[in-house]
Amino acid sequence: MCLEAIDFKLDAWPYVMKWYDNFKRKHPDLWEIAASGMREISYFEKHPPVSDMDHPIHPVRKSA
Numbered sequence: 001m002c003l004e005a006i007d008f009k010l011d012a013w014p015y016v017m018k019w020y021d022n023f024k025r026k027h028p029d030l031w032e033i034a035a036s037g038m039r040e041i042s043y044f045e046k047h048p049p050v051s052d053m054d055h056p057i058h059p060v061r062k063s064a
Contacts, residue, residue, distance in 0.1 A: 005041035 003010070010017040024031045 002038070002041055005038040006045050 004020075010020060
């Protein structure tokens with residue numbers, strides 16, 4: 001489910017894609033629970049919380 005949140009395509013694995021689609025269709029109640037979590041994962045994947053990041057190679061702020 002996390003893979004769908006980051007737009008990972010399962011086209012290369014047709015049996016996995018079939019199983020996944022079947023799960024979503026047969027268990028909509030469980031899918032709805034997972035869907036809210038996937039929306040959060042999708043948001044954080046696109047907008048990572050980096051305001052407190054102290055990374056030596058990719059600094060958030062340049063030091064003077």
